[in-house]
Amino acid sequence: MTSTRERQRAAARARLEREMAERAAKARKRRQMQAIVGAGAALLLVVAGTVWLVTSLGDDETDTTATSGTALCVWNESPAEQRTPQTKDVGLPGTQQPKVGTQTMTIDTNLGPITAKVNLADTPCTAASFTHLASKNFFDNSKCHRLVTEGLKVLQCGDPSATGKGWRETDGTGGPHYRFAEENLPTDKRPPYPEGVIAMANSGQPGSTGSQFFIVYGDSQLDANYTVLGTITSGMDIVKQVGAAGHDNAFGQQAGGGHPKKEVVIKKLTMSAVQG
Template identity: 35%
Template sequence: MAPKNQARDNREARERLRLYQARQGLHERQRRRRRRDDVVGVGVLVLVAALATGSQLAFAGAQAPRDTDASASATSTPTPSASATAGNMGEVPSKDIADGKRWTGTLTLNEDVRLGIELDGAAAPQAASVEIDLIRKQFYRDTTCHRLADSKGFRFLQCGSANGDGTGDAGFEYGPLENVPSDGEYPAGTLAIARGASPYSQSTQFFIVYGDTTLDGSTGGYTVVGKVTSGLDDLESRITSKGIRSAGSDGTGEPEVATTITGATIRKAD
């Protein structure tokens, strides 16, 4: 039988070993946890970056036409992100709102540029219904026109994103494309809906064609929802003729004259 002091020493040694092993186990668990958290963190960052990129691409896609000479195509707003499958997303206003009729109204920019507008509820019932609903709800008020194209044969002003920078929407995306020009020609005065890669990625963004424009129709083209009936001269003299603040790779960019939608009205004409 071991002496008492030796037995005590053995017990203390075993306890020290137990505590050491416990600390080592704790350190190992903490190391694995940190590693796991690092991996999860990187994964989250990658996912966030991917989602952010996707959102930006969707809105670049939903951003109206690009210069066909540069072999670029247009996409809308966009949203929300562009739908990967054919089908509406979110609560899309009923296409019955337009009632197959012609609608007239106004779109006011910067308080002093007043455009007369006309929406075609027969040729583009779904798009016209969406625009009527958004105007009635004052969705566009205080939103900006964030994108201008001012090169020859490629002239439009794009408006209607919820965030004012080509992103954001009203919580829905819709299709199909309607009343698309078969020849890719969008004459001055055309009001058309911007979109992303999918024909069902139309949302709140639209573009005003202020000079005859040719757009690549290989991806389906753009819904012509109506036209500007008056005020294009004021639009050009006060806003679009002032140029682009900083043009991107496609030749479009933010208008030099900051442009805000300060009012919009609509009513049935027929």
């Protein structure tokens, strides 16, 4: 009897051990499955996060592209004590300006029209200033006040008072009440100011561009410190006729040149709408 009970107990223990082993195995499988599911979920989160990040960056790039068509322009107003009776306060252009496309500048003179192409990618702020000043009739009925025929070949305009005596913007007392930074400096061009370009005068100091401009009617060697605004597309024959007529040498050797003997009056200067 004892032997039979012992055998029964041994069998029971064996069954229990098998059941426990089976349960342990099932528990291990369950934990393995949970680990796999957890890892999959984590991977899914990583993938989702990556997709979100890429999408967000893509949106940022799109926003950058959308805003890359504008430029931030800074206009520095002249202190009141530095203004003269010839200084014109015509307000300020906006600070956000387009830098995509082109404009046509038309200078309607007493000798005929002169036109120039302005690329906003090169000179967004200078173009914006001209557009603003033109809308205020700033240049209308003003004379081109300086002609240089030796060494340089330029016709200088843009001082409504026509009191300019030399090369620099400050040599003329008339102008707007603000200044702004130079753009599109031809540092890598030879010559820097070839025939046919229209460029901006300044005081010789950075950030001193105003309203005075010069039309180059013969290749000219100048330090590349003056904004190249655009390229003359018609009317160069008019400028060359003025150059051929000479000047009165009013400014002597130090400043160079003088008033054009063939008078040039800007009846009206306009800037077209932005194209392209």
